[in-house]
Amino acid sequence: MKIVTVCGMGFGTSLMLLMDIQSIAKGHGYEVNGEAVDLGSAKGMSCDFMVASSEISTELQDEPMEVISINNLLDKDEIESKVMPIIKRLAEKG
Amino acid sequence: MLVLTEELIELDIKAENAEDAIRKAGQLLVNAGLAEDRYVDAMVKGFQDVGPYIVIAPHIAFPHARPESGALGKGVSIVRLSEPVVFGHPSNDPITLVCALCGTDSTSHIEMLQALANLLRDEEKLNMIMNTATTKEDILSII
Numbered sequence: 001m002k003i004v005t006v007c008g009m010g011f012g013t014s015l016m017l018l019m020d021i022q023s024i025a026k027g028h029g030y031e032v033n034g035e036a037v038d039l040g041s042a043k044g045m046s047c048d049f050m051v052a053s054s055e056i057s058t059e060l061q062d063e064p065m066e067v068i069s070i071n072n073l074l075d076k077d078e079i080e081s082k083v084m085p086i087i088k089r090l091a092e093k094g
Numbered sequence: 095m096l097v098l099t100e101e102l103i104e105l106d107i108k109a110e111n112a113e114d115a116i117r118k119a120g121q122l123l124v125n126a127g128l129a130e131d132r133y134v135d136a137m138v139k140g141f142q143d144v145g146p147y148i149v150i151a152p153h154i155a156f157p158h159a160r161p162e163s164g165a166l167g168k169g170v171s172i173v174r175l176s177e178p179v180v181f182g183h184p185s186n187d188p189i190t191l192v193c194a195l196c197g198t199d200s201t202s203h204i205e206m207l208q209a210l211a212n213l214l215r216d217e218e219k220l221n222m223i224m225n226t227a228t229t230k231e232d233i234l235s236i237i
Binding site: 007008009010011012013015016019039053054055056071072073074075076 | 140144145146147148149150151152154156158159160183184185186195197200203204207208211214215
């Protein structure tokens with residue numbers, strides 16, 4: 001399973017988000033590969049799903065895969081509740 | 095690891111708008127020798143071009159620019175506004191806390207970013223930073 005996390009400039013919030021998602025997934029027993037990129041690089045990338053802050057996710061509407069939107073990047077509960085269902089679903093599909 | 099000094103903190107200052115707030119937070123980085131003037135311009139331009147993506151949580155913004163835009167070191171400044179300012183974010187406006195970030199390459203500042211995030215995830219500490227701290231020493235004491 002590969003995810004892409006996206007932020008405006010690729011400075012670090014995307015990487016912060018990726019590390020949080022990986023640690024949350026690990027807590028549930030899932031291994032998630034990922035890449036943290038800026039908005040420009042994200043367009044056209046292939047992955048199972050993307051995760052971005054709410055502001056950035058609207059710029060990714062044309063991407064073919066599901067894009068998960070996070071309002072509060074400091075809120076691990078929000079990240080967990082939005083990301084885990086799709087990770088579980090993808091894992092079951094194999 | 096979060097390195098903060100008094101010169102990187104301003105409490106209860108007034109900003110006219112989002113750009114002014116970003117510039118005031120950026121100026122602290124410049125004053126501390128962590129960034130060139132053009133880094134502040136780049137932060138403002140990023141905000142204008144890409145939108146309020148720097149608003150990462152309710153009432154909190156992390157303005158930043160690319161390392162090559164004039165970052166001289168790794169650091170963060172903390173500005174608490176006396177009156178909240180609208181950044182144009184659909185759910186997290188208005189902004190009270192502006193933390194300007196800079197780093198000299200794409201990875202060295204990640205630890206700093208995480209330390210800052212973990213600090214602001216602590217509800218008690220966040221409440222102190224946002225509301226109850228009255229002096230710069232108060233802020234330094236909880237970091």
